[in-house]
Amino acid sequence: MNEALKELLDLLDLEQIELDIFRGRSPEERIQRVFGGQVAAQALVAAGRTVPDDRDVHSLHAYFIRPGDPAIPIVYNVERVRDGRSFTTRRVVAVQHGKAIFTMSASFHVRETGVEHQAVTMPQVVDPEGLPLFQDRMLQAVGTESPLREWVSRPRPVDARYVTPLTWEAYRDPELRGSNTNVWFRYDAELPDDPLLHVVLAAYASDFTLVDTVLLTHGLAWGASNLSGASLDHAMWFHRPFRVDEWMLYAQESPWSGAARGLAKGEMFTRSGELAVSVVQEAMIRVR
Numbered sequence: 478m479n480e481a482l483k484e485l486l487d488l489l490d491l492e493q494i495e496l497d498i499f500r501g502r503s504p505e506e507r508i509q510r511v512f513g514g515q516v517a518a519q520a521l522v523a524a525g526r527t528v529p530d531d532r533d534v535h536s537l538h539a540y541f542i543r544p545g546d547p548a549i550p551i552v553y554n555v556e557r558v559r560d561g562r563s564f565t566t567r568r569v570v571a572v573q574h575g576k577a578i579f580t581m582s583a584s585f586h587v588r589e590t591g592v593e594h595q596a597v598t599m600p601q602v603v604d605p606e607g608l609p610l611f612q613d614r615m616l617q618a619v620g621t622e623s624p625l626r627e628w629v630s631r632p633r634p635v636d637a638r639y640v641t642p643l644t645w646e647a648y649r650d651p652e653l654r655g656s657n658t659n660v661w662f663r664y665d666a667e668l669p670d671d672p673l674l675h676v677v678l679a680a681y682a683s684d685f686t687l688v689d690t691v692l693l694t695h696g697l698a699w700g701a702s703n704l705s706g707a708s709l710d711h712a713m714w715f716h717r718p719f720r721v722d723e724w725m726l727y728a729q730e731s732p733w734s735g736a737a738r739g740l741a742k743g744e745m746f747t748r749s750g751e752l753a754v755s756v757v758q759e760a761m762i763r764v765r
Contacts, residue, residue, distance in 0.1 A: 478665075478666035479632055479634070479665065479666075480632060481631075481632040481633050481634040482634040482664055482665070482666055484504060484634070485634040485678075485681070488501065488502060488503070488504070488515065488519070489501075489518060489519060489522050489674075489677060491519060491522055491523055491526070491553065493526070494552075497527055497554065497555040497556070497557065498552065498553070498554055498555070499519075499522075499523040499526070499552070499553040499555070500550050500551070500552055500553070501519040501522075501523075501550060501551045501553060502550050502551070503515065503545070503547040503548075503551070504547065509544070510544035510545055510546075510547070510707075511544070511545025511546070511547050511551070511578075512684070513541055513684045513707075513708045513711070514680065514681040514682065514683065514684030514685060515681065516541075516545055516551065516571055516578070516579045517537070517539055517579075517581065517680050517681070517683075517684065517711060518677045518678070518680050518681040519551065519553060519571075520539070520553055520569040520571055520579060520581045520583075521534065521537060521569075521581070521583060521673075521676065521677050521680055522673070522677055523553035523555050523569055524555055524567040524569050524581070524583045524585075525583075525585075525673045525677070526555075527555050527557060527567060528565050528567065528585045529565070531587055531588065532564075532565050532585035532586060532587050532588075533585060533586060533588065533672050533673070533676070533715070533718075534583055534584070534585050534673065534676050534715055535584055535585065535586045535714065535715050535716075536583070536584045536712070536713065536714045536715065537581055537582065537583040537584075537680070537711075537712065537713050538581065538582050538583075538710070538711075538712045539579065539580065539581040539582075539710060539711045539712070540579070540580050540581075540709070540710045540711075541578075541579055541707065541708045541709060541710065541711070542577050542578055542579060542580065543573075543576060543577070543578040543579075544578070544707070545571075545573060545578050545579070546573050546574065549573060549574075550573075551571050551572070551573055551578070552571070552572045552573070553569055553570070553571050553572075554569065554570045554572065555567055555568070555569050556568040556569075556570075558582075562587075563586060563587050563589070564584055564585065564586055564587075565584070565585040565586075566582065566583070566584050566585075567582070567583050567584075567585070568580070568581070568582050568583075569581045569582075569583070595751070595752050597744060597752055598750065599726055599728070599746040599750040599752075600659055600726070600728050602640045602659050602661075602726065603640060605638045605661035605663075605724050608638035608639065608640065608661065609638065610636070610637075610638065611633075611637040611638065611639060611643075612629055612630060612633070614639065614643055614646075615629045615643060615645060616629055616630065618643055618645035618646050618649065619645055619700070619701075623700070624700075625700045634664060634681075635662050635663070635664060635681075635682050635685065636662065636663055636664070636665045637660050637661070637662045637682075637685065637686070638660065638661045638662070639658070639659070639660050640659040640660065640661065641655065641657060641658050641659050641660075641693075642654075642655070642693065643689075643698075644689050644692045644693050644697065644698040644699070645698045645701060647693050647696050647698070648696050648697065648698040648701050648702065651696055654693060654694060654695070654696050655693055655694065656690065656693070656694045656730055656731045656732070657690070657728075657729065657730045658686060658689065658690045658693060658727075658728075658729040658730075659726060659727070659728050659729070660686055660726070660727045660729070661724050661725070661726055661727075662682055662721075662724075662725060662727055663721060663722060663723060663724045663725060664678055664721050664722050665722075666722060667722055668720070668721070668722045672718060675718075675719060675720055675721050675722075676715055678721045679713075679715075679719070679721055679725075679745065679753075679754055680713060682721070682727070683711070683713060683727075683743065683745075683754070683756050683758075684708065684711065684758070686727065686729060687729055687741040687743055687756065687758045687760075688706060688708065688739065688741060688758070688760045688762070690729040690730060690731045690741045690743075691731040691734050691739030691740070691741055691760065691762060692704075692739075692762070693731075694731050694734065695734070697762075697764065702764065703764065703765045704762060704763060704764045704765065705761075705762075705763050705765070706760055706761055706762045706763065707760065707761050708758060708759075708760050708761075709738070709758075709759045709760055709761055710758065710759050711756070711757075711758045712756070712757045712758070713754060713755070713756050714754065714755045714756075715753070715754055716752055716753055716754065716755070717751060717752075717753055718753075719745070719747055719751075719753040719754070723747070723748060724748045725745050725746060725747060725748070725753065726745070726746045726748070727743055727744075727745050728743065728744045728745075728746065729741055729742065729743040729744075729756075730742055730743075734762065737761060737762060737763050738759055738760065738761055738762065739759070739760050739762045740757070740758075740759050741757070741758050741759075741760070742755075742756065742757050742758075743755070743756035743757075743758075744756070
């Protein structure tokens with residue numbers, strides 16, 4: 478297990494400071510804002526700690542309200558909205574400097590059986606083992622003089638391998654633009670058999686590349702184009718058990734952008750082709 482993954486698992490081990498009140502911290506590096514996937518993952522951990530073990534999270538709906546400050550802890554207040562016979566609902570508000578920076582509603586469901594179908598199929602793509610690491614491709618794409626090289630070279634908790642072009646590659650070559658992104662990802666360590674942990678880590682990984690799918694359509698790239706952006710809202714549905722320490726394909730597309738916003742959708746498949754997670758996100762994208 479690399480140090481980046483160890484640190485992430487430590488960040489997800491929230492401190493309980495009162496009944497239904499938890500405190501989380503951010504990495505010690507001083508970036509501009511807290512990574513949205515981290516806040517969503519920590520909020521889901523907080524909600525999950527108030528729910529019986531026989532209920533798994535099946536959906537979450539979140540709004541990013543203010544940028545998170547990485548220099549101070551985040552307090553997560555959990556509201557027990559409903560405890561029904563089959564479903565449990567929780568609302569989480571993340572607070573910094575006395576103000577809400579993030580809200581999330583999450584629903585948990587007892588394990589049941591029912592009718593099943595899957596109308597979507599996993600894209601036919603090359604296997605992940607033959608693809609280069611994200612960091613290696615990015616270092617080549619940004620060039621030897623780019624100030625982004627230090628950020629790109631940092632260890633990451635998620636091993637991500639792109640089947641489709643990176644935004645920086647499409648920025649340099651307009652023929653590589655497109656509205657679809659396919660990425661293999663996994664956490665490169667054997668993780669505990671905790672369903673909530675695998676769901677939380679999927680939520681963390683889900684925020685890495687969705688907005689990039691919008692940028693890829695227009696040949697834009699963070700650090701290259703004169704743009705600013707931020708996640709606005711994020712929704713996820715968890716369809717079946719899965720493991721994020723095994724390869725999963727994250728198939729993403731951007732059906733629309735306009736009015737300084739962009740919409741992206743994603744589907745996470747197990748390697749055997751089973752649809753495990755559906756994701757939708759809208760982001761603010763402003764080009765100056």
